[in-house]
Amino acid sequence: MKQQKGFTLIELIIVIVVLGILAVTAAPQFINFQSDARESTVKGAQASIQGAMQLVYAKSLIDGSDAAATGTVVTENDTIDIIYGYPAAEAASATTGGIAAAAGLGTDWASSATGATPNVISFTPGATVNATCAVVYTEATDASTPASVTVDTSGC
Template structure:
């Protein structure tokens, strides 16, 4: 008499095929995820650049409306003005949220935390009669 044995589980060949397919899929997926991380850092840095521009413009509008004082108060923060715009020491106080960035008040540079290359916003104080220069550099985020 022949008894039939039921197979339980996978054969070695089936497991090797599945592992090979997963390896091939991973080879294509990992670079895409790395690219998404770079794009996310770049987008966050560009968004911060827009926030810095908006914060400087709002402080300038408030400065004009209040008769051009030496300081203005925004959301409880005292902003020191230079030529009608926030100075390097207080531009970060005009932002509602700069989480994920480190600000160096001496240079006016916001650097994206965790970035391996240049991923920053550079704020230069306004010259007399002009507006501040705000540059976003995401060349090597």
């Protein structure tokens, strides 16, 4: 009698079922593209805000308005409100703008500003504000304390 080597049909079905169960439970852990995309978007906005902040500060140094508590700096496209040479923590308006206008953050970013001193504004991707998936810009408090940018991606 000839000896056959290989799997039986039942063994093959069991292996396929086990692999299917593993794929269903493990795949969402490894393929989480949506949150990675939101996190990358927030980090990109952070870089944009930091770049705009430095450009506006350089322009205010040239204009000699870096020590003033308030003022404006005219860029190529916008008039930016400044606080001690850095962009003000405000969203863009029809006539002037703060950090939102300087960084070019459009209507696809939701913003939430506080009226506290120093003024703080946070930007989140999408239509609603999410404090755990946001870029937070804090304006300068005086001529020796620069503006700062932080990012929280824990809830993205």
